[in-house]
Amino acid sequence: MPIAMHRPQDSLSHFDSAEVQHYDSRIPALVPGYQVLHHSSAALLKTLLPAGARVLVAGAGTGAELLALHALGLHCECTAVEPMPAMLALARAKCDAAGLRHIRWHGGFVHELPPPASAQSAHDAALCHLVMHFIEPLEDKQRLLTAIAQRLKPGAPLLLSDLLASNAPWPDERAALIECAVSLGMPEARRGLMRARLQNGFFPLHEKQLARLAAASGFEAPQLFFRTLSFGGWLLRRR
Numbered sequence: 001m002p003i004a005m006h007r008p009q010d011s012l013s014h015f016d017s018a019e020v021q022h023y024d025s026r027i028p029a030l031v032p033g034y035q036v037l038h039h040s041s042a043a044l045l046k047t048l049l050p051a052g053a054r055v056l057v058a059g060a061g062t063g064a065e066l067l068a069l070h071a072l073g074l075h076c077e078c079t080a081v082e083p084m085p086a087m088l089a090l091a092r093a094k095c096d097a098a099g100l101r102h103i104r105w106h107g108g109f110v111h112e113l114p115p116p117a118s119a120q121s122a123h124d125a126a127l128c129h130l131v132m133h134f135i136e137p138l139e140d141k142q143r144l145l146t147a148i149a150q151r152l153k154p155g156a157p158l159l160l161s162d163l164l165a166s167n168a169p170w171p172d173e174r175a176a177l178i179e180c181a182v183s184l185g186m187p188e189a190r191r192g193l194m195r196a197r198l199q200n201g202f203f204p205l206h207e208k209q210l211a212r213l214a215a216a217s218g219f220e221a222p223q224l225f226f227r228t229l230s231f232g233g234w235l236l237r238r239r
C-alpha cells in the first residue's frame, strides 16, 4: 500500500528571507483591502467573544492578526502558530514593541500543538488568514483545518481568508488584481512575476470546494464576511 507523504514544509517555499523582510511593505498592494480584512476580522471577534477569550492564530506571519486584535481593544489570550522562523521573529518584535502580552508563540505547525486536555481548555476562536492557498494537496489543507477544529470549543468561530480559484473568464479578476496592485504601489516590473504566480504558484479553491473541505474538517458551512478582487474571507463555525 503506498504511504502518503506529508510535506508541510512545501507551503513555506514561497517565501525566501528577502521576501519576509519586504512582506509588510508589499502585502497591502497584493491583497486589496488587506488592513480592512484584518480589522473586519478582529471586529467580528470582538462582537463574538468575551474578554479573556482564547484565540488561536494559524499562520500568524508578521503579526497582522495579533496587532489588529490589539488595535480593536480585544483583550484575549492568543496562541500564535507560525512555521517560518523569520516571520515569527518579525511578529514577535512588532508585538513586543506594541506592548502586547498574553501571546503563546509556537514556531511550527498547528497539528504539533498539544490538543486541549478538555473542552474547557480549548480555544474560543481561531484566525487563519491568507495561508490555505499556499498548501497542497487538498489532504494537507484538510489536515490544517482539522487540526484547528480539534483545538476549538464546539460552536467556536474560525475566520479564514484565502485566494479564490478563478470562477469564470469574465470578469477577469486576476487581471484586475494585477492592475490594482500596480495602482497600490507594486512596481510595473513585477507584473509578469505576479501573473505567473497567480497562474501556477498557488493552490486556490472554489467556494464550493471550500464548503466541502469545511464540512469534512468539522466545520459548518462558510459564511462570507469579506470579498475583494480574487480573495474572500469566511466565518466557519466548529460543529
Ligand SMILES: C[S@@+](CC[C@H](N)C(=O)[O-])C[C@H]1O[C@@H](n2cnc3c(N)ncnc32)[C@H](O)[C@@H]1O
Pocket: 008, 011, 012, 027, 058, 059, 060, 061, 062, 063, 064, 065, 081, 082, 083, 084, 087, 108, 109, 110, 128, 129, 130, 131, 134, 135, 144
Ligand atoms: C501570506 S502569509 C499570511 C500571514 C498572515 N496571516 C497575514 O495575514 O499577513 C502566509 C503565512 O502562512 C504560513 N504558512 C504556510 N504554510 C503553513 C501551514 N501549513 N500552517 C501554518 N502556517 C503556514 C507562512 O509561513 C506565512 O507566514
